[in-house]
Amino acid sequence: MAGVAVSTVSYVINRSGQVSEETRLRVNSAINALRYEPNLLARNLKAGRAGSIGLIAPDLRNPYFAAVASGVQDIAQSRDMLLVLCTTQSAQHWENYYSQVLRARRLDGLLFLSGSGMLTPSLMELVQSDSLVLVDERLPGLDVPSVVSTNRRGARAVADHVLSQGHQRVGIISGPPNLWTAGQRMAGYREALAAARIDPDAVPVVAGDYQQESGYAAARILLSGAPAARPTALICANDLMAIGAMVYCREIGLDVPRDISLCGFDDIPLASLVQPGLTSVDQCGETLGRSACRLLLRLIAQPSAEDQDPIETDHPTKLVIRGSVVPPVAA
Amino acid sequence: MAGVAVSTVSYVINRSGQVSEETRLRVNSAINALRYEPNLLARNLKAGRAGSIGLIAPDLRNPYFAAVASGVQDIAQSRDMLLVLCTTQSAQHWENYYSQVLRARRLDGLLFLSGSGMLTPSLMELVQSDSLVLVDERLPGLDVPSVVSTNRRGARAVADHVLSQGHQRVGIISGPPNLWTAGQRMAGYREALAAARIDPDAVPVVAGDYQQESGYAAARILLSGAPAARPTALICANDLMAIGAMVYCREIGLDVPRDISLCGFDDIPLASLVQPGLTSVDQCGETLGRSACRLLLRLIAQPSAEDQDPIETDHPTKLVIRGSVVPPVAA
DNA sequence: CTTTCGACATGAACCGTTTCACATCTTCGA
DNA sequence: TCGAAGATGTGAAACGGTTCATGTCGAAAG
Secondary structure, eight states: OOOOOOHHHHHHHHTOOOOHHHHHHHHHHEEEEEEEEOHHHHHHHHOOOSEEEEEEESOTTTHHHHHHHHHHHHHHHHHOEEEEEEOOTTTTHHHHHHHHHHTTTOOOEEEOOSSSSOOHHHHHHHHSSSSSEEEEESSOOOOOEEEEHHHHHHHHHHHHHHHHHTOOOOEHHHHHOSSSHHHHHHHHHHHHHHHTTGGGSSEEEOOOOHHHHHHHHHHHHEEEEEOGGSSSSESSSSHHHHHHHHHHHHHHOOOOOOTTTEEEEEEEEGTTSSSSOBBBEEEEHHHHHHHHHHHHHHHTTTTSSSSOOSSEEEEEEEEETTTOOOOTTTT | OOSOOOOHHHHHTTSOOOOHHHHHHHHHHHHEEETTTOOOOHHHOOOOOSSEEEEESTTTTTTHHHHHHHHHHHHHHHHEEEEEEEOTTHHHHHHHHOOOOHHHTSSSEEOOOOOOSSOOOOHHHHHHHSEEEEEEEEOOOOOOOOOEOHHHHOOHHHHHHHHTTTTTTTEEEEEOSSSSSHHHHHHHHHHHHTTTTTTTGGSSSEEEEEEEEHHHHHHHHHTOOOGGGGGEEESSSHHHHHHHHHEEEEHTOOOOTTTTTEESSSSOOOHHHHHHHHHOEEHHHHHHHHHHHHHHHHHHHTSSSSOOOOOEEEEEEEOOTTOOOOOTOOO
């Protein structure tokens, strides 16, 4: 050292306490000479906070999740928070693992994008104690802070649009049944069908897992009937599956949109780049991520209870019309 | 507690030391009763390691970076390492900020994907001391561990392919000049041009920034000449820019590939989904990420010096031929 | 009956900070 | 001349673990 107690150094670094100008200078020059850097690990141990938040999400490759993550990181960055990224491949096993690890590491908060739609045991414990925000997921009984987009309304809008073109025979590729978003979107579709005087229960539905391949497979099933009985439009619960379906349609010689209309959900960047552009619902993952991160940081700042800020916020969705939906040819 | 010293508890948890079966049981049941969880912050402070590594990358929205990140996370996950994600928007300011923060936090290692092509001061300090692995970037003088793909060879291959179709007038949309990858790709293009007896210096080149918009803008410049003098093929240094160029070509009424051929680099998922499929070079970001992470963990395990493992590894690239490149119509 | 040894358990030091409470030294007013 | 009040600096106790060096005890060995 340079002739001074460690506590003094601490005061110099933190600009707190009263330190004379002279010693301050002395300490600072010593710091420079020694290329000293405070050990944040120790600082955090003392402070009892980690200075970082965790993001648990199924998979970065999905552009929607990437968008959310990007929004989260934006806010975290501006608040000097580090972002720990955990991917689960939608496996409960990993969801559980990470919620445990992140708790043990005493992260300040957790953002959770569920891939499985279930709360794992470890997550369950987080619900009460720590700061946890669910993104695009809402639990039936529990009162967990969450940020979601208006999935049902968006689904209703896009389905309305498809039906308004005159399609009578439609097929639905839905999401994983136990995911909240999938349920909401399905509800929106059914609303639209009912409004168009089509019996929702008579419409063929195949569930996918939000991945492109499952869209491909689901399309195969939905289009396996006789051409006359085939749907003239496929309503897909997300863009990736819609694109998978599009690939399948092309493979069997169907022209999109002439022979079959297609719509998606999420409005990932890809949606505007495929040919024809995919009609979709924009839920702006980035905004969602930002908003979720802001909520989380607010919860961290004032540990729960008496804040009257809404604990669940809804984000608007927007119908984005492109070329993939047109009136059916045989109309 | 349940009648035993804290050191004993520590031994129980870590299975080290010699603890009788009886006390072990007693301690364990107390642990369960109290829902005790060791504080990893403290553990890490003592151990002097953080149990996490950092990934500094320009932007998650770019599917190539997302792929790399995904590969990194795969390996980290399997090694019980947490991944701290930092995005820089290619700004030196943030690159510098994060390399400093991550050092102060005593992260175990750092993976760096440069967006600016320069080593910032803080990163410079990391070069010597800590464990740092560069991904798809190589510094001229310095001997920094790095994992790269064979950019030059890949570029050569795709350019060879374009030229072999008979294109005489080509234009190049290159990457940011001070990025290593951009330089390598450019070198590959020039090799191919020379081999096809075209003077590389006579070929129009516009530099973009690897983003889609810049591809759009670059295409506008390259295609601004008289139709007869216009390039019949655009060689783009990455897929995003190629797609931007494709959008521009369509806007001015050019048909891809009939009127103009286009090729990219990276082979992001999008490349196979646009219409026509984009001819590209697969460098498998995920594999790269995995490999980089593995190298980093190896460096962390045995702190440098006498390991004869190669410190720079090259990953092969693969030409992926799709429909976007065909012979010029006027050939 | 003493010594030796191994099996268990423990106290205390340490990791690198922050922060409270106190010690020291001026300086100033009464 | 003395005491009080600032102004500065410091020692030590945390934070929550790990781990070394001991200590204690019973049993086997001499």
